[in-house]
Structures are given as structure tokens and as C-alpha cells.
Amino acid sequence: xxxxxxxxxxxxxxxxxxxxxxYGRAIAAEALLTKIDVATKKRLADVALGAARSGGxxxxxxxxxxxxxxxxxxREDKVxxxxxxxxxxxxxxxxxxxAWGFAASSDMSTDAxxxxxxxxxxxxxxxxxxxxxxxxLAPVKGVGEVSWATPIVKNAxxxxxxxxxxxxxxxxxxAMQAGASFVNSTxxxxxxxKYFASTDGxxxxxxxxxxxxxxxxxxxxKTSGKFRTRDGLSSPxxxxxxxxxxxxxxxxxxxxxxxxxRDSYDMKxxxxxxxxxxxxxxxxxxxxxxxYDLALxxxxxxxxxxxxxxxxLELDRVLGYEANYAGTSFxxxxxxxxxxxxxxxxxxxxxxxxxxxxxxxxxxxDEGVKTQRWDLIKDGVLVNYQAIRDQAHILGxxxxxxxxxxxxxxxxxxxxxxxxxxxxxxxRLSPAEMIKGIENGIYIIGNGSFSIDQQRYNAQFGGQLFYxxxxxxxxxxxxxxxxxxxxxxxxxxxVAVCDESDYRFGGSFxxxxxxxxxxxxxxxxxxxxxxxxxxxxxxxxxxx
Amino acid sequence: MSIYTEEQxxxxxxxxxxxxxxxxxxxxxxxxxxxNIRYALNSVSTSGHVSDASLAVEVAFGKRxxxxxxxxxxxxxxxxxxxxxxxxxxxxPENPEFVPAIDKQAxxxxxxxxxxxxxxxxxxxxxxxxxxxxxxxxxxxxxxxxFSDTHNFDAIANSKGNFGYQQSSWMxxxxxxxxxxxxxxxxxxxxxxxxxxxxxxxxxxxxxxKAKGSVDAKALEPGKxxxxxxxxxxxxxxxxxMFGFDARRADEGRSFLSKKGxxxxxxxxxFDERVSIHADPWDADAAVLPWDNEGLARERTPIVTxxxxxxxxxxxxxxxxxxxxxxxxxxxxxxxxGDKSTMDLVKxxxxxxxxxRTWYIRMVDPQTVLLTGLTRDGTFYIENGEIKYPxxxxxxxxxxxxxxxxxxxxxxxxxxxxxxSPFVMMIPPMKIRDFTFTSLSDAV
Numbered sequence: 001x002x003x004x005x006x007x008x009x010x011x012x013x014x015x016x017x018x019x020x021x022x023y024g025r026a027i028a029a030e031a032l033l034t035k036i037d038v039a040t041k042k043r044l045a046d047v048a049l050g051a052a053r054s055g056g057x058x059x060x061x062x063x064x065x066x067x068x069x070x071x072x073x074x075r076e077d078k079v080x081x082x083x084x085x086x087x088x089x090x091x092x093x094x095x096x097x098x099a100w101g102f103a104a105s106s107d108m109s110t111d112a113x114x115x116x117x118x119x120x121x122x123x124x125x126x127x128x129x130x131x132x133x134x135x136x137l138a139p140v141k142g143v144g145e146v147s148w149a150t151p152i153v154k155n156a157x158x159x160x161x162x163x164x165x166x167x168x169x170x171x172x173x174x175a176m177q178a179g180a181s182f183v184n185s186t187x188x189x190x191x192x193x194k195y196f197a198s199t200d201g202x203x204x205x206x207x208x209x210x211x212x213x214x215x216x217x218x219x220x221x222k223t224s225g226k227f228r229t230r231d232g233l234s235s236p237x238x239x240x241x242x243x244x245x246x247x248x249x250x251x252x253x254x255x256x257x258x259x260x261x262r263d264s265y266d267m268k269x270x271x272x273x274x275x276x277x278x279x280x281x282x283x284x285x286x287x288x289x290x291x292y293d294l295a296l297x298x299x300x301x302x303x304x305x306x307x308x309x310x311x312x313l314e315l316d317r318v319l320g321y322e323a324n325y326a327g328t329s330f331x332x333x334x335x336x337x338x339x340x341x342x343x344x345x346x347x348x349x350x351x352x353x354x355x356x357x358x359x360x361x362x363x364x365x366d367e368g369v370k371t372q373r374w375d376l377i378k379d380g381v382l383v384n385y386q387a388i389r390d391q392a393h394i395l396g397x398x399x400x401x402x403x404x405x406x407x408x409x410x411x412x413x414x415x416x417x418x419x420x421x422x423x424x425x426x427x428r429l430s431p432a433e434m435i436k437g438i439e440n441g442i443y444i445i446g447n448g449s450f451s452i453d454q455q456r457y458n459a460q461f462g463g464q465l466f467y468x469x470x471x472x473x474x475x476x477x478x479x480x481x482x483x484x485x486x487x488x489x490x491x492x493x494x495v496a497v498c499d500e501s502d503y504r505f506g507g508s509f510x511x512x513x514x515x516x517x518x519x520x521x522x523x524x525x526x527x528x529x530x531x532x533x534x535x536x537x538x539x540x541x542x543x544x
Numbered sequence: 545m546s547i548y549t550e551e552q553x554x555x556x557x558x559x560x561x562x563x564x565x566x567x568x569x570x571x572x573x574x575x576x577x578x579x580n581i582r583y584a585l586n587s588v589s590t591s592g593h594v595s596d597a598s599l600a601v602e603v604a605f606g607k608r609x610x611x612x613x614x615x616x617x618x619x620x621x622x623x624x625x626x627x628x629x630x631x632x633x634x635x636x637p638e639n640p641e642f643v644p645a646i647d648k649q650a651x652x653x654x655x656x657x658x659x660x661x662x663x664x665x666x667x668x669x670x671x672x673x674x675x676x677x678x679x680x681x682x683x684x685x686x687x688x689x690x691f692s693d694t695h696n697f698d699a700i701a702n703s704k705g706n707f708g709y710q711q712s713s714w715m716x717x718x719x720x721x722x723x724x725x726x727x728x729x730x731x732x733x734x735x736x737x738x739x740x741x742x743x744x745x746x747x748x749x750x751x752x753x754k755a756k757g758s759v760d761a762k763a764l765e766p767g768k769x770x771x772x773x774x775x776x777x778x779x780x781x782x783x784x785x786m787f788g789f790d791a792r793r794a795d796e797g798r799s800f801l802s803k804k805g806x807x808x809x810x811x812x813x814x815f816d817e818r819v820s821i822h823a824d825p826w827d828a829d830a831a832v833l834p835w836d837n838e839g840l841a842r843e844r845t846p847i848v849t850x851x852x853x854x855x856x857x858x859x860x861x862x863x864x865x866x867x868x869x870x871x872x873x874x875x876x877x878x879x880x881x882g883d884k885s886t887m888d889l890v891k892x893x894x895x896x897x898x899x900x901r902t903w904y905i906r907m908v909d910p911q912t913v914l915l916t917g918l919t920r921d922g923t924f925y926i927e928n929g930e931i932k933y934p935x936x937x938x939x940x941x942x943x944x945x946x947x948x949x950x951x952x953x954x955x956x957x958x959x960x961x962x963x964x965s966p967f968v969m970m971i972p973p974m975k976i977r978d979f980t981f982t983s984l985s986d987a988v
Contacts, residue, residue, distance in 0.1 A: 225804035323688035458985035
């Protein structure tokens with residue numbers, strides 16, 4: 001989802017009729033619980049595969065998708081919007097005369113599906129005239145009829161809207177009681193019912209669930225005219241509604257007293273903390289710009305990993321396919337061949353679409369490839385990229401890495417970021433022990449403002465909470481902090497990563513890429529990490 | 545078929561309004577038909593055509609509101625969507641900020657429709673791609689671009705007798721040209737209502753020149769510089785600033801337009817007096833629908849006049865609460881300027897930096913609208929009125945509220961499209977002093 005759609009959905013003062021086209025048609029809550037029968041999907045898929053083959057396709061894949069979304073948007077004691085949407089249809093991709101062709105239809109009759117398959121073949125044949133080299137597809141062995149579902153405990157779509165409204169309004173009331181001036185809280189729930197079939201002999205039925213519960217708590221000091229917001233410290237996850245049933249074991253109290261969450265989230269407790277911390281921000285001292293050692297909490301680091309490692313190691317960007325929009329990458333193939341030192345020896349970063357509870361977790365990607373884990377940076381050295389079936393040969397790979405995704409049945413699947421995570425350190429190290437060794441530093445919790453150049457060299461990141469570290473102690477909250485990096489220098493300045501017991505996930509629910517734009521959801525795991533000598537700027541300004 | 549005539553749209557909406565048994569009913573019917581072509585590495589990568597139509601129905605029982613949408617328009621489907629909306633309304637909690645449906649509005653048609661744009665063919669799109677790819681191939685350059693054209697209609701109606709219908713069409717083109725060694729990069733963009741005014745062959749030369757001219761960029765120290773910002777370079781900053789123009793947000797104390805001690809800065813002079821921005825749905829170069837998302841009629845609205853804040857957006861609820869009149873929310877931003885081109889501004893500059901475009905703009909601090917982002921695809925050093933040499937890209941940390949106080953000169957406004965903005969904009973090239981660059985970027 002782009003920012004514009006997000007604002008349409010959550011913005012106050014906009015009519016309820018404005019439902020971004022992206023979400024499909026609005027439906028009643030009970031319709032979110034039904035599914036299309038697998039036998040029907042197989043029958044339709046076979047129609048498409050047959051029509052494509054007889055039209056001259058050498059390869060065909062069919063995606064029959066039903067994409068369900070529910071959003072609840074609240075502020076203080078009011079529900080601003082409750083939206084249920086559904087989008088379903090068939091997307092058919094073929095190779096004919098060595099070129100790709102794609103067509104999609106919301107009409108799921110056999111005639112319409114066959115027609116779309118023939119149309120995809122015709123488009124492929126037309127595109128073949130402009131194609132310099134035929135598509136080279138890494139082989140995939142058919143898996144027959146299989147199914148997979150996100151291992152959720154409580155289907156969020158089954159939870160009555162009233163319970164969700166009560167939850168959010170309870171959270172808001174708690175924040176207001178704790179001194180917040182304003183609070184917005186939101187629930188985003190997604191269920192992708194995806195059926196994939198291909199001429200390789202696969203029929204894969206997957207039921208994917210995701211949840212996100214963001215909130216913003218604002219404190220206003222009318223006398224000084226100052227306002228500060230502290231966002232919630234939850235992360236979007238590939239989990240069911242059980243994510244919002246907070247378990248005590250998932251509460252993590254950090255050095256200095258801030259509380260973050262592991263695999264379940266206490267939204268109300270976080271709202272209370274957010275109100276208190278937002279008020280503290282109003283009088284927190286402004287940072288003195290300069291070089292600091294940074295201790296970055298996983299609730300923050302995920303976004304730095306996403307922007308400075310996840311994106312530059314997408315092979316389509318490296319090759320130039322995204323040059324006009326998202327950009328290219330500094331991490332060029334010659335650097336990979338020369339064993340480029342992307343980070344310090346402490347830095348091992350891996351891609352993984354199998355980690356349970358993550359946004360990217362599926363059993364098979366959107367071209368029927370079994371998902372896997374692989375290293376991108378090993379002990380600081382660039383060792384791999386993220387590639388799909390028609391790119392694998394460029395890296396000399398025998399198979400795709402399984403990171404192909406389309407955000408809708410009507411979108412063409414393409415290379416998208418896998419969950420990309422910083423491996424925890426091997427030696428025992430807790431955040432408290434790490435901070436003990438820092439003389440002059442800043443401890444950053446939660447993600448804030450972010451911006452990076454089109455080759456992913458120069459980035460600037462803010463955060464939610466900034467704590468001064470003096471002589472090994474977390475002393476006080478400070479404000480107006482942003483750090484600026486040059487990607488390789490930053491990762492080479494990583495001197496320590498805490499151990500596995502501190503490993504937690506953050507993630508993006510709406511990562512955008514492509515023209516026309518598509519979104520995807522991706523998680524990034526890490527343990528608290530230390531980066532020495534990072535340039536911190538002061539972001540306070542005066543408007544006079 | 546996804547483009548309905550006024551008569552067809554009215555017939556569907558009339559049926560919907562009559563079917564509703566709720567206290568009030570509003571409906572909107574939209575359809576669009578659009579095509580696009582994408583290319584990279586001097587080759588077409590994807591091209592497609594999408595057409596779709598949908599009907600949204602919103603009903604209210606007292607303060608309980610329900611919305612449902614559908615993309616089938618036979619009688620049974622229309623009945624089903626109205627009943628669905630009514631069912632949802634009965635289940636919904638009361639909205640304490642409920643406002644009744646708008647009264648009948650008088651809409652004066654605006655020139656959003658251009659026949660040629662609505663008739664763009666796949667062959668035309670392919671020719672745009674070819675016009676970019678061919679000269680690049682010949683010149684050891686690599687083109688990556690995207691062209692899209694859209695034809696749509698919007699129709700609205702409610703149980704108070706309001707009705708509006710209008711067709712629109714527009715095109716958007718961007719192309720990035722890079723040298724094959726990756727050392728130079730240039731860019732061109734064109735956003736137009738009328739495709740007849742578009743000349744890809746001519747426009748691509750801008751990107752080609754910038755790509756070739758930006759090879760071997762020199763590094764300048766970050767700091768405060770006089771900059772010549774092409775219209776695309778400031779559009780994102782100005783558009784971002786507009787989020788602070790929400791009256792409720794300002795009154796609540798969480799906008800740069802909030803007043804110390806309470807209230808807002810409406811009527812205060814905050815920018816250089818050469819800064820004047822208004823909205824006008826009937827502007828010949830940047831026409832937009834004569835109604836906003838809520839159906840309120842748009843008016844020619846001064847937003848900033850000679851540096852003074854003349855407008856804040858009052859939602860209907862907030863207007864009612866504050867005793868103000870709610871008017872249609874602007875769909876365009878027209879900033880006044882002069883007659884000079886970007887190159888004329890360069891000629892009058894002793895020392896400065898020419899910025900083609902800015903990229904990845906994000907809010908750093910909403911208190912001051914401090915934004916960060918980077919220059920991209922053509923940044924040059926100017927000396928004695930001439931472009932001397934290409935320079936490396938910079939990251940900026942700057943507030944448009946400060947930038948609009950540091951105006952040296954404004955050129956002739958041009959229409960600018962921006963992926964992340966809800967506005968159609970007319971923005972002049974600007975010469976600005978003391979623009980704050982905080983670090984260098986090695987990105988080309």
C-alpha cells in the first residue's frame with residue numbers, strides 16, 4: 001500500500017466512501033470465513049493449464065486467489081472506520097516463444113479462465129518479438145497436490161468485530177488515562193487464500209494469515225506549543241489473533257526500563273507506557289550532534305536491515321529492472337564476485353521464508369518453489385542475493401531461492417524480499433552486558449523516520465525512544481536524534497550482536513516496489529546490536 | 545465496459561437511492577480504463593491494461609453508518625449491496641462524529657477530460673517506449689521508464705437529491721537514463737491531462753543530456769547552499785507540508801500550524817510574500833473534479849496568499865463543531881511564479897546547485913515539518929550563470945516552512961505529478977538560499 005492509500009484509509013475528515021481500489025470490494029464480516037473449495041480450484045487451474053498448452057505455451061502457472069482484509073481504525077473513544085474487503089480472481093502467467101505473458105480475470109467461469117489463458121499466450125507471443133534472449137527458467141519439480149497454512153491459534157477473522165472494537169477502545173482509554181492528549185489505534189488483518197498450479201505438476205493450496213496492531217500516542221503541551229508522538233512497539237507478524245493475548249514470557253524489560261515484546265503483545269500496557277514516554281519527550285534534552293556508539297534494539301534494527309541490506313540485495317534491482325523507480329544497488333555483481341566486505345566479521349545476514357510467525361513465511365512461493373533459508377552476508381562477506389526462477393542462472397544457481405510474490409491475483413508475481421535477518425551472536429551477550437561496555441552512546445528503541453538513496457548507500461534513521469548511555473549506564477531519555485550512515489561503513493562498524501535469547505522480529509506490512517506498485521509484507525529478525533562511531537545529527541529546528 | 549455515460553450512471557444511482565430504507569443513503573459509482581508500459585535495460589518488461597468499475601453505497605440509521613461496495617450492477621446486485629450496507633449500519637457502533645449527508649450541491653464542470661488521452665492505444669504506448677529506448681541504445685545509454693494513461697468516470701448521488709457526473713483522463717510518464725558504466729544518471733517526467741501536448745522524443749533528450757552530463761560527479765562539502773530546484777524537486781516537499789493544513793490537527797496542537805497556547809495560525813504570514821498557492825478545480829492546466837471525496841463542491845480557494853495562511857481544511861464534523869463553513873477539499877495546488885524557465889534562473893545565479901529531483905522524502909519532525917530526502921538523477925554546480933560540473937548527490941534535512949521563507953526567485957510553474965501526493969500540482973522552478981544539505985551520497 002502506498003502512503004496515499006494509507007492516508008485515505010486512516011485520515012480523519014475523509015468520507016467513508018473512499019475505499020482504496022487496492023483492497024477490493026467491501027464485504028460483510030461473516031463472508032471472511034468462507035473459502036473456495038479446493039476441487040473447484042483444481043478444476044479451474046486445469047482449464048487454464050490446458051488452454052495455455054494448446055495455445056502454444058511451453059510453461060504456465062495459474063494463481064487462484066482470494067484476498068481478504070479487515071481494518072479497524074479508531075481514535076480516542078471513537079471508531080473511525082471498519083472495513084472488510086475481498087478481492088478474488090485468477091492470474092495466469094505463461095511462457096510462449098521464450099517470452100512471458102500474463103492475463104488476469106475476476107470472472108472465475110471456465111470460459112473466462114480459458115480466455116485469459118489464451119490472452120496470456122497471445123501477449124507472450126507479442127512480447128517475444130521485443131525479447132533479446134528467451135526466458136531461462138530454473139527447474140522446479142512438481143509436488144502434486146499439497147497444502148499449507150500459517151500455524152495460527154486463533155483466526156483473527158473469526159473474532160467478532162465488537163471484541164476488536166472493545167480491545168482498541170480499551171487501549172485508547174488506557175492511554176488517555178495515562179496522560180495522552182490523543183491516541184490512534186488500528187488493526188490490520190490479512191488472509192490470503194492462494195492456490196497455485198503449474199505445468200510442472202504442482203497444485204499448492206495455501207492459507208496465509210497476518211496481523212498488525214499499530215498505534216500512535218501523542219502528548220501536547222499547549223503552553224509551549226510542543227507535541228511529541230510515541231508509536232506502539234508491536235511488530236506486524238504472521239500470526240493469528242493470539243498475538244494480542246499477551247503472555248508474560250513475551251514481555252522484555254530493557255536496560256533503562258523500556259518494555260518491548262517478543263511473540264505476543266500487550267497493547268494496553270504499551271499504550272500506557274507510550275503515554276508516559278510521549279510526555280517525557282516533551283521535556284527531554286535535545287541530543288548533542290556527533291559520533292556515538294549506538295545500541296540498536298531489534299524493534300529498531302529491522303528497518304535498517306530492510307533498507308540497507310534487504311533491498312540492495314534484490315537481484316532485479318542489482319540488474320537495473322527497478323532503475324526508474326526504487327533504483328538500482330551499490331552491491332553490484334562484481335562486488336559479489338570479489339567477496340565484498342559488506343560488514344564486520346560479526347555480521348551474518350540471512351534470507352529465510354520458513355521462520356514461523358514471520359510475515360514472509362509460506363511453504364511455497366508464488367511460482368511454486370519450496371521456500372528455504374540462505375545466507376546473504378556470511379561473516380561480513382557478501383555471498384548471495386535474492387533471486388527467482390528466471391534470474392537463478394545469472395548467479396549460477398541450479399534452482400530459485402523461492403522469493404517470488406504477487407500482492408494480488410491480478411498482479412504479475414516478481415522478485416520480492418524474503419525475511420532478511422541479522423543472525424544473533426554466538427557468544428553469550430545480553431543487552432545489559434552490551435550497554436555496560438559503552439562509554440558514550442545512544443540506545444535506540446522502535447523505528448521512526450527513514451530515508452535511503454536509490455543505490456542504498458546513504459541512509460538516515462530516526463526511532464521512537466532514545467536513551468543516553470554514559471559510562472555503561474542508561475541515564476535519561478533524549479530527543480531529536482537521527483543517525484546518518486553509508487551502508488558498508490555502518491555494517492563494518494558493527495562490533496557486537498547479542499545472543500539468541502534476545503532475538504526478536506520487526507517488520508513491514510506494506511513494503512512497496514514496482515510500477516504499477518505492489519506491496520508485500522516482510523519480517524526482519526535481530527538481537528540488540530552495537531555499532532561504533534556513528535554520525536548522529538540533531539533534528540530540532542525553529543520556525544521562529 | 546467500465547466507462548458509463550451520465551445517463552447510465554444516473555440510472556444505476558437512482559435505483560440504489562430508491563432501494564434504500566435507511567434514514568439516508570449516499571452512493572458513488574466509479575469506473576476506469578487504463579493502460580501502461582514499463583521498460584528497463586532498453587527493453588520492454590511489462591505492459592498491461594486494466595479496466596474496472598465499482599459502486600460504493602453508504603447508508604445511515606441515526607448515527608450508525610454502514611458501507612458496502614460491489615462491481616456488478618444488475619438489479620439483484622444493486623438490491624444486495626444496499627441491504628448489505630443497511631445490515632452493516634445496524635451492527636455498527638454509533639459514531640459520535642456523524643454528520644448528515646451533504647445537501648444538493650451545484651457543480652460547475654471542469655476540464656478534466658481529454659479525448660486523445662482517453663484513446664491512447666497499445667501501439668502509442670509502445671511508441672513511447674521506443675522513443676526512449678532507441679536513442680539510448682545508439683548512445684551507449686540505458687533507459688528504464690514507465691508510461692501510463694487513465695480514462696475514468698466519477699458519479700455521485702444521495703437521498704437529498706445531490707448528483708454529479710464527470711469523466712477524466714490523464715497520462716504520466718517518467719524515464720531514467722543511465723550511462724552503461726553506471727556513472728551518470730538523468731531523469732525526465734511529464735504529467736499531463738492532454739496527451740496531445742506530450743512529445744516523448746523531445747522529453748527523452750532532457751534525460752539523455754542529464755545522464756551524459758552527470759558522469760564523474762565531484763564531491764562538494766555538505767552545508768547550506770543556494771539551490772535552483774526544478775519543479776519536481778520541491779513538489780514532494782510542498783505536498784508533504786499540506787498534511788499540516790488540517791484544521792482539526794492544528795487546533796489540537798499537533799501541526800506546524802498550531803498556535804502556542806491553543807488555536808491555529810490561520811491568517812498569519814508565515815512565508816516570503818512571493819509565496820502564493822491556491823486551489824482551482826477549473827485551472828486549464830491542472831483541472832480536477834469539481835467535488836471532493838465527500839461530495840462537497842470545490843471552490844477556487846486561496847491557500848497561501850503573499851505568504852499568509854488563508855486556508856485550513858475543516859472536515860464537515862470539525863467545521864460544525866468550530867462554527868465554520870466546510871468547503872470542498874482542494875484537489876490541486878497551484879503555486880504562482882514568474883515567467884522564467886529553470887535555465888533562466890540558472891543564468892542569474894552566481895554560485896549555486898541545480899537539483900533535478902528529490903527522492904525518498906520522509907517526515908523527520910512534524911512539529912517543524914522537517915523533512916529528509918536526497919537529490920537524484922542530475923545535480924549540478926552553477927557558477928556565474930553556467931552549469932560548471934556535475935556534483936554528487938546530497939541528503940537534505942529541510943523544512944518547507946523554512947524553505948518558503950528563503951525564496952530568491954520563482955520561475956514559470958509547470959504541472960507536476962508525484963507518486964506520493966494526492967494533489968495535481970503546478971509548481972514553479974525556485975531559487976532558494978540556505979537550503980540545508982547534511983551529507984553526501986555516493987549513489988548515481
